[in-house]
Amino acid sequence: MAVIINEREGLATPPADGSARATHDTTPRLRDALLEISARAGTAVLLSVFAYAAILHWRADPGRITLLLLVVEVCFTISLSLFSRVPVRRDWTPFAFLCTMGGTYYFLAVQLGPGIRLVPETIAASLQVLGICWQLFAKISLRRSFGILPANRGVVSHGAYRFMRHPMYVGYLVTDIGFLLANFGVQNLLIYGTLFALQACRIYREERLLSTDAVYRFYKEKVRYRVIPGLF
Template sequence: MSSKAYSYLLVSLQFIFIAILLVEHGLHTPSNFALLIFLLGCGFGLYTVRHNPLGNFNITPEIKENASLITTGAYRYIRHPMYFSVLVMMLGVVVSKPTILSFLIYTLLIITLFLKAKKEEMLWMEHSSEYTTYMRKTKRIIPFIL
């Protein structure tokens, strides 16, 4: 499978898993705790977007031609803050109405985002000599942990 096809497969899986979680949980009223988790994820995502201009941002793990390495804001601590944001938001969805299916789909989403992160990092190492140094200073997805 080509590199771009693999990237598009990962993005497709990501959105399929998110859609399944959202459909599985329907339009019921979430608990305050679930809503808080979801909103924290949204807030973190907005904070992240503030530091990464849209022209630099890519939905696939492929690196844009003129992309620059961002090391400010959330990127100072983790290399993939948008993936972290998605995971926190979807955790809020899962917590709102936990089922075996939702935990299974959430686990598949985690695996998909880790594969996307790994692919993106491999491409960044080819694209930028400073990325290896950046990797040593930051965690992959979860601040201060992983």
């Protein structure tokens, strides 16, 4: 009897093809989900470290409104990306990844200490507020389609996207210039100069990825300019 039981236990029925295929399909999705969660958790940690350091500098000199606004802008941008929709397609090429990482986590290299004020703090802060408001308008237009890595999260053509194809970058540019004017220095000049170059590369990479979508190609015909109407 024992032999018969052992033989029956040894005769395992192989899984049906559908079950095997389902298991095979689930593994990449699980891996992608774990990668997504890890990346977002790591971003949240870096954001917290930056915000804490920046607020310490601001508390030492409460008159530096531009520093506080930098924290607000970075926290707002990164926080939205943490809750963005998972894209249909991403650009994982090394160059796109480098541009994205540099253009997103640049704030970790910004000099938080006082710099040279090329314009009064209030004027610089006003530029930052203007840029943040435009970013807010663009991000409301995107809703959960916002993200940091070039990806196809669906084509958006309403709101701020009626005027230019990449309005978010206009807000970034105005906000960054406002901060730089009140916190000028060699380090910040190099950081923001590099940032502007990386943002331009990101725009080209996003255009290249999105242009594979027929809907986006039609949108490009309607809205001619990427960032600055009449110029670029």
